[in-house]
Amino acid sequence: MHKLLLLVCFCFLCSCATILNGKKDKVYIHAPKNTKVKFEGDELIVKEDHVIIFPTRSRDSLKFELSNDSISTEFAYRKRTSGIFYLNFLSPYYLGFIVDFTNPSRFSYKRNFIFEIDSTQNTFYSPNNEPIHFKRNDIFVYTTPLKAMDVFSQPMLTLGAEYFVTDRLSLSAEYGTVFSKRLGSGRNPKIKLVKNKGRSFRYELKYYNLLSISSNPRVNEYIGLESRFIRYQFNEDISFRRDAEDISYIIDETLVVRKSVNIFNIKYGLNYPIGKNYFIDLYSGFGVRLFDIKNVNRNYNPETDTLIDDRGHFDYRRRNIEGLNNNNHFNFTLGFKFGYKF
Template identity: 20%
Template sequence: MSISSCATLLNKRQSVITFQTSENVDYVFKGDTLVHENTNTFARVYRNKKQPITLTFINKDYERQINIRPKKVGLYYLNVFSPYWLGFGVDELTRRKWTYPKNVFVNMEKGSYLPYFPMDTSMILNKPNRLSLTPLAPLGNQHPGIELSYQRALGIKYAALIAYQQFIPAQSDLAKNATGFSLGLELKRYYRNTTNSRFYLSANLEYLHKNHEAVLHYSEPQDFIQKEEPVAIWSLVDIEKRFISMVPRFGIEYYLTKRLLVDGYFGVGLRYRNVSHKNTPHGLVLIATYWEWFDIEYDSNRPTQSFSANLDLNFKIAYSF
């Protein structure tokens, strides 16, 4: 088990492929063998191989030859955890790394296929508007708030979204008596629309303006390596934050019904930070609370004008209409 591949041990020798065609076909041939007739949906079992499956679809208007290409099973990539990557060699010897797509959609007019069933375009074109709520936005101690979004479909492949969040206070030194808002503009590019899911890439531009209070640790500006203990105080200060973020995102929209869906996304981008203190204690400087490598209260509240990385990870509940 430690030197063999999970694909060799667990991948099935056959694939069950369900075919769907854009219109009814009279006959489906594999070579000179009749596979199916008079339908637009059928399933067949094929032995997994490196070679594509060649089928001919025939109706009164078209005769299309389609080559269903194999792909490497996901288990194959677990070989990176095998000693010296020997699992890759085992898979090459056994040839058990191949599989075929479970669903195949054949477009008779174009003579092409998709390795999945596409979404009904009427679900998008007939319901181009969408309202969203971010259920986790009120939680957490850094930027809690109420976030609403509106999205408008720009055809099948594109959509534009605007998001507004009103901040609310939280019992932390990152959102104590917090006020302010964030405003985001996102442009989505969909690259795959399956039966119930849509996959997209997007660019999100966000502006954040927040005021809050924090109890921070200040000290005299001197060399702390000296033996003398510095004078240190805790002080309640007013903090103003202005952020501008640009984040590329990868997202998946999953339709629970024809109108209700979940939109989850992940992205890493760049943020410009402008943090200022309105009532800093005179003659003292801000120091980290705990002398650790990562102090979120110190890093987030320290006065600065700088660039930093920005992480987006969240989901929305949406309603289309």
């Protein structure tokens, strides 16, 4: 009996749909304003763009009725198997399937439905071209406006292109170049030993519409794997105290900083259409940032000299001194891209 109980618990802990899916699903119905949605005895009114219904997960089809003035149409859509159900392939011996097969939580319905009114037929219909999905061989050219106003690093002008290998899979490449002086605290040394310059390369692999988190059916969502390679050269002022026998004195030094930064992120993004051809790509993600810093002309000795804090600029300058920091950091990314789809 004890072993049987352990087996039942083990199966339940592996049943992904039973654990992760609620009793009810969440469905967005997009229809013209003031449309009435009759569902399970309730009547909802579309005030702006959509209403949300919560059908109980079951083997039955999803049924509801739309009406607007004298137009009324009934709809029925078959259930489908939730994607979470297939996570049971990761469970030992696939035991999670046993529990989920007996539980209606494994079922779900399409997340978004779009309806329009056919005035000639006096009926509601669902257009076939509802979302603006990308297609194979599409090309998307974009820039990253926030890079031009980067107060934490070096302002850059960027230009990138995204090419769709399939309807859902795309590859993108981006190039950035320094166009302005460094911004922020401690970025304007008195002596210019080298020319401030820099460049960056970004490569990204995206897979679209694997998830459907947004309630807007015209938005393309994606999961992306990103790699960025940045190379900087600039001047940086530091001040430090040096002790020589009984004498202590301050030294101001201008460093040559040659910084290499390699960034690897996993990202989630939303691609919003603006009109027919323009898009805004909003994204966020996390990963790792790897630094390599060289100061080719440095006199400062971290073993014997003491850096001087200059009203909070100390941390920024310390990050540009070779050998003082852990060069591996957690990276968080958040931003947007704006572009044009050909």
